[in-house]
């Protein structure tokens with residue numbers, strides 16, 4: 303996971319960019335300029351390199367127990383070619399998920415990738431960006447003159463991988479040229495330098511995932527600190543990008559009202575006036591499935607994440623297993639309270655959804 307170090311001479315924790323312990327390549331990935339660039343990068347950092355026939359099948363990860371293997375997988379980068387160019391839908395935040403990476407080095411206890419990625423928690427990046435962009439172009443053309451929005455962070459946190467791949471830069475510049483295409487992604491990392499100075503044409507909205515101090519400290523190891531995320535948000539706003547915040551997962555705990563009040567106070571304090579225009583918020587309450595609960599309890603046995611089915615409302619899923627969300631009364635209290643706090647500090651902001 304990205305390590306936090308004390309900057310020399312200053313009392314400030316800095317989250318370092320992700321450096322994997324081990325890198326796998328599909329042989330064909332080396333035929334692509336991005337694949338070769340990542341190979342050179344891995345070599346220059348002295349990282350052990352292995353070859354694999356498929357980025358979907360890594361079977362020889364180091365580790366004696368399942369838990370060790372999981373932890374090592376999160377520190378393993380797999381470089382491959384994206385073969386499936388049929389994009390998944392990505393409601394409510396966008397029309398489609400654009401696949402540039404899968405998996406994440408962060409250790410957020412609640413992360414839904416724990417279940418959606420199943421036995422493949424390693425970090426995969428795809429080097430055939432041109433193929434991915436060609437597919438995006440087709441989706442845009444099919445829907446025009448409707449705008450088509452693509453979400454780049456459905457299965458990963460691509461900002462945390464940008465120093466390795468440069469894929470967001472490709473996507474941002476591509477969407478800058480699209481009359482009917484828009485890009486969006488969300489991050490818990492602050493490594494946004496490569497995104498500054500690009501010709502985005504306001505077609506990319508960058509959102510930062512934020513939460514109360516308690517939630518970040520208790521459930522989000524291996525990600526950038528709140529202060530780092532806010533500094534990065536400021537840089538992104540200054541670079542002219544539309545900016546947004548996702549408060550997710552919203553968690554009910556003793557003291558949540560104070561926690562979320564402080565969160566929005568701190569946010570308002572840190573952001574400058576011009577950074578508060580065209581601001582969006584997305585609000586997502588905590589939810590879990592039975593499978594997620596089982597996996598989380600295995601991988602983070604000491605987690606304080608409350609996952610008591612008896613305290614939750616069961617929400618049927620459209621495809622298969624449903625989710626446990628907060629009962630209506632609690633969900634409504636969270637929604638109302640946080641909405642009020644947002645408008646108190648950011649009267650012109652837009653709340654895109656609460657789910």
Ligand code: SF4
Nearest residue numbers: 406408409410413490
């Ligand atoms: S940063 Fe996002 S994608 Fe990564 S582990 Fe945390 S919630 Fe999951």
